[in-house]
Every structure is written in C-alpha cells, then in structure tokens.
Amino acid sequence: MKRKLLLTIPLLCLMLLGTYWFTAREATVAPANHEHLAIVTTNSILEDMVHQIVGDDAQVYSIVPRGTDPHEYEPRPQDISAVAQADLIFHNGLNLETGGNGWFTKLTKQANKRPDKEVFAASAQVTPLKLSGENSDQVDPHAWLDLQNGIRYVETISQAIQAADPDNRAAYQQRTAAYVKRLGTLDAKAKAKFQDIPQAKRLLVTSEGAFKYFSRAYGLKPAYIWEINTESQGTPEQMRQVLKQINQSNVSGLFVESSVSPKSMEKVAKETGLPIVATVFTDSLARAGQPGDTYYGMMKWNLDHIHQGLVQ
Amino acid sequence: MASIQAFITGLSQYNFLQTALLTSIMVGVMSGIVGSFIILRGMSLMGDAISHSVLPGVALAYMLGINLVIGASVMGVLAAVLIGYIADRSALKNDTAIGIIFSAFFALGFILISLAESTTNLHHILFGNVLAVSDSDLKLTAWILAAVVLFVVLFFKELLISSFDPTFAQAYGLKTTFLHYGLMVVLTLVTVSALQTVGIILIVAMLITPAAVGFLWTNSLAKMMVIASSIGVISAIVGLFFSYTWNLASGPAIVLVAAVIFAISFILSPKRFGNRLFKGGVSDEA
C-alpha cells in the first residue's frame, strides 16, 4: 500500500498543480488579423442591421439560428470560435440574452471579449420599459419592435463599426443614413395608418408580452398570455387575465408569434370565438427567402398584418 | 487529414477547447474507474438513478446560493439511502425502489428549477456543454478526480471483495454498508463533475459504456479500470473532435463515440460469454 500511495499521491499533486497552472495563465487571445472586420451578432435581427450597414465590407456571423429563442441558448463550437475571432460583438442587451445563467456573458468572458471594447449592446441608446407586477425590477428586451428604437439600434451599431474600421467610415455612414431614412419613412406611414383603428378595438393580443414598445409607438394596448418567454407559459391564472382583457374590449382578432408554440393562443381563440388572424415576428427574422427575412421586412409584415387584423 | 489539423490548431489557439479537452479527459478517467465497480455490482440502474436524483440538489444550490457539490451530494446520498430503505424493508425489488425514487427526485428537481428565480438553463444541466466549462469547474473536476483515485487506491481490496463476494465480505466483518455508501458518495461526486460534459441524462453512458468495454477485454479488475478509463478518455477526445469539426453538441458526440467503441468490442471480443465452457453454468457430470 505504501508503494501504491508513494506513486499515486505525487501524481495526483502533479495533476492538481498542472490544472491550477493552466487556469492561471493569461488566456491567449486568438489573433484577429483579417482583412475584413469580423462581426458577430447574437440574433438575426441584429445580423440584418449589421448587413445593411456594412454591405460586403465586413463579415457577419450570427449565433442564434433563426426560429430559436435567443434567451436560453447552448453555444456550439462554431459559435465559440467565431466569438473568439471577432473584432466586434453585438447583442441586444436589456436582458434578452441572459438566460441559462447568462449564456452570453459566459461566452464573451470565456473568449476574453470586453464590454464597450469589443462587446456592444445595440440597445445602449434606448430608454427601456419595465416589466409589470412582480417583475417590475426587470426590463423588457423587445425594444426593436418600435421602429424608432430600431433606428437607435442601427445608430449605435454603426458608431461602433465606424470606430473599429475607420478606413471604410464613409461607406458605412452613407449606408446607415439611407437605411435610417427607409426605417423612418416606414414608421411615419404606419403611425398614420394606425389612426383609423377604432379605440375599442385597439387591443393587441399575443402569446408573449413582447409588444409593449410596439404598442406604445403605434397607439395600441398590449395584452398577452405570459409576460416573458422564460415564465411558465399558459397557466390558468394567465389564461384568466388575458380572457378578461379580451372580454372588456371590442377586438376582432388574435395574433401568435412565429417563434412560440401556438397551443395556448389556440385555446384563447376557442374560448373567445375570435380567430388568430396572423403570425407575427418577434425574436427572430424569417428564414432567408421568406417574407420577413429582414428587419425592414419583418416590421413591415408586422405593421401590415396587425393593422389589417385589428381594423377588420 | 485537414480536419484533424484544424482541430489541433484550434486546440493550440482556443482556451475553451483546451479546457473542454482537459475536463472531458478527467471525467473520462473517473467515470471509467467508478463505472467499473458500478457494473460489477449490478448497479447500472442505480448509477442512472443517482445522476437523475441530483437534479433537486442542483436546483437548490442555485436557489440558495450553496455550493453545487454539497447540494448535489446530499441529494444523491439521500436518494441512495431511500432506495436502500425501500428495497430492504419491503418485498419490492431493487429496480422498483430505484424507479420510484429517482423519478420522484427528478420531478421535484424539475419543478424547483422552474421556480428558481435565476434562469437556470435546464437544457444545460440535462445535456451539459463541455465547451462552456469555467476555470473553477475545471479545478473542481481535478479535485474530484484526485478524491476518486485516492479512494479507490486506498480501498481497492475492500471494494474488490465486497463486489465479488459480498457474503464473504460481510462474514469476515468488513463494513460493507459503509463501503456501499462511500461508493455512493464517490458516485455522486463523479456525477456532479460529469454534469458539465455530458449532462444528467447521459452520465450513465460514461459510467457504463467504457466499463463494459473493459469487462469484455480483461480478466483483472485493475486492468478493467485502466481500459475503462482509457476508453473514457479516447471517447472524450474523439467526441470533441467530431463536435468541433461538425458543429455538434459535445456531450452526445462523446457518448456516441463510446457506444461505437463498445459495438466494435462486442463483435471482436472473445470474452463475450464470460469464458464459460458451458454456457448454462459451471457444472459437469460427476
């Protein structure tokens, strides 16, 4: 036994020391010398915004695939490599990517990417809305569904890109200006159009409470089954309160998001006799080639269909 | 091959890959060691049960801010105690007791997780993500590996005899109950560590599959543990390689590699039927 221990204990000590030494070293930052700027975004909405600004002058990689919830996500090897190699990383902020004990924070920390040096929140210039009730200390992440906020996102992103790649500043500025103009026009038109919805019908019913910013911008009242996606979805209490709001209003149609299960909303439809008139986009763009595959397209879709569904 | 080259380059470049490799190697070694005893004692189902039963411990650890290892270990041992109690004090068989307890603990854990204010990723706990292992997780794994190795070296002959001939062990006065619970504690520690690489659901694979390969290739317990650990390590490295090259979830990739190695061993090994001259048992006509 003594002989076995004499062999084992030193080996184990060596193993432990080796481990401590390994974790204590400065992690080697992967060399980021590419000809193009390497940009990583968390979701497809930010990805599209970056594309509109950079065109072909930079490479963009988006982490959360379209149709997947960016709140809780398991990074895969490619995601981690991309982050390690990135010059700039954009996330939504406002608590969107904080699920899973902060998967995004862990990811960037692992790769030694620092806030405001490489990592930027697109929502930096946005005044956030808070969640309601018990969660009123938390913010609502869905700011981009108000086009004015979308514009602020674009400006924040553009500033960071220009600072990181001053050589192409002129091109970035040009594209940003053009893009912001398009978004502004869409916004103004929508605000005008929404005037013709009767007050009593201005209830926007969705599964998740993602439309607070949207409703404030376009003169509606938001109603939802569950407030944020991480909460229990479709509990009796939640169903009761949303049915109550529907009954007190004259609304003629319900909406369901492309990225959640329609089951709860279908139950609401059955209870109230109201139809689900359209799918809307929230956390993610549609797949490439389908309507709603850009931020502009997605907002246009939402605005057109919500207007249509409420005014009928 | 280009992808192997890319993997090696990645290893030299990326801290996350290096950490992942070290962690899964350590987990491979200790699962092989502990798993050998688990399968020889007929406790494969128990191994699965303990790994599921730690879920409420993990949830409570997050909720109350207590140490994860302590939370999980308490639950793991509690489950083992309850299983033993039910099996001993009633006519119900061991696997029935196991099924009842572990599903109840698992369900409790699930509810606790959804109640936990901090949004703990259930998917992460269930399937692990060795690419997200932090430095403190790695250090913890190293300590647990040291504890497991020390335990087995110190108590090897006691573990051997209580696994091989429990009647004799008890008859000559060996404290078999202590040994059993000691093994349960060690199993729980290994589970907590393996949580990171393969998650709760697949831990049992890391315990059993490499040990089963060891069983098929040798007639010595010590060699079986060495083979089991080696297969655990090889599965980890190859699994990580596939995960990195094809952008797959790492835990499941490791488990599948282990399963393929088992399949090959099963076909090739001469020891499949346990060396019996007569398949039905050992007896000859007098």
Added chain:
Amino acid sequence: MLAITNLTVGYGRTDILKGLSVAFTPGHITGIIGPNGAGKSTLIKAILNLIKPHQGQILLNDTPVKQQLNQIAYVQQRADLDLSFPIDVEHVVLTGVYPQLKLFHDPTPAMHAAVDAAIAQVGLTDFKHRQFSALSGGQLQRVFVAWALVQQAQVLILDEPSVGIDLASETQIMTILRELTAAGKTVIIVHHDLNKVTTYFDELVILNHGVVAAGPTTTVFNQTNIAQAFSEDLGQVLFIKEDQHG
C-alpha cells in the same frame, strides 16, 4: 468445539429453528442433511453471524463465534457466485487472506507464498492465471478449497460442495478435508442429497426444523431417522434397497 445451544432463529416473524442444540467436534467431518427448507442454510447463516438469532448461543471454544469470525472459513454454494467477475484463480485464493489484513494493508509475501502452496495442494498451479469461470465445476470447487485453506481457520464449512463435480475432484477434496481433520480442524459439510453419506461423514446431523438426530453416522443414519426427517417412502427406499444390494 463449535457448540450451539438453544438456538431460535428465523426471518421476520417465522422461526425456522427453535431451541436447537448441537455440537460440531474437531477432528471430524460432520455432514448436515435434511429436506429443503429444513433450516440447513439458516443454521449456517446464524453461525456466520449473517442473521441474528432471537435466542441462543453459538460458542467456539467457549467464546462467542461473533468475536472470532475469522476462525470460520465458509465456502458458498457455487451457484451463488458471480462467475463472470474479472478475477483469476490466484486472486480468488488471495482473497482468503483478507480477513487477516487490516484496512490499508496489502497481502505480505508470506501470504502470497501460502496462496501458491494452497493452489498446489489442490493441483491447480497450471490454472493460476485463468479467469476462474473458465474452469469446470470440480476445478472451481478445488479453487475454493484452496481459498478456505489459506484462511487457516479452525472451522471449515462447505455448502453443497459435491453438486455437479467430477469424481476426481471430489476425491481430491475429500482427501484434503481428511488431512485437515487429522490436524485437528472442524469440518462441516452441508450435503445436498443422501448419496455417499456413509462414505464422507463420520459424524452426521439430521435436520428438520430441529435436530432429528446427531452423532456418529453409523449410529444415526438409519431408516427411522430418515423416515422422520424426510418421509416414510424415502426411508424405505434408501435402507431396504441398500439391504437388498447387500
């Protein structure tokens, strides 16, 4: 001497043996026979302290057996063993010295030598490194006799050792056991049937929830006792048949 006095023992609320008293004397091979469920294995388990009796005493040389468990070597029924365990003959026999070892101590070179000697005594030196399930029934039983030998216990209890073994192994084992009793050891064999009772055992204990008879085989192994312990028919078959064959 292994003396059992007034033993009442059983499982749960049922007592299998009530107030049983019997003694096993050194220098003799004592056989225990009885029908299924008669309490043979219960008696052995009580001696080994694997179940606690409700009543009674088991003394080895006037001291409770519980305190001297390392003086009893018990060879289980082969059917109860885990034959696929990765262990070879040499290491099986080596486990026999474990009761003599403290925690954290490994077998000494002297113990290894004793193991080799025991393996030689049962004629299995060539099989030392075989996985033990690769052996025939008789060879396996010899392994366990070697295992019992290295324990250097005063009392050897063998549980149905002659089930399914070849004649050569049987003979060899009985020879070794006689050598042991000649050296003053106590050998107890739980026997599974009624063949060769007179050949093997000088002393006999006939059990059926209590002692039907105990004493020298020649005295005790007769029609009356067999009829009482087993059945009338069996008594007739055994003894009248034997008479007829002379």
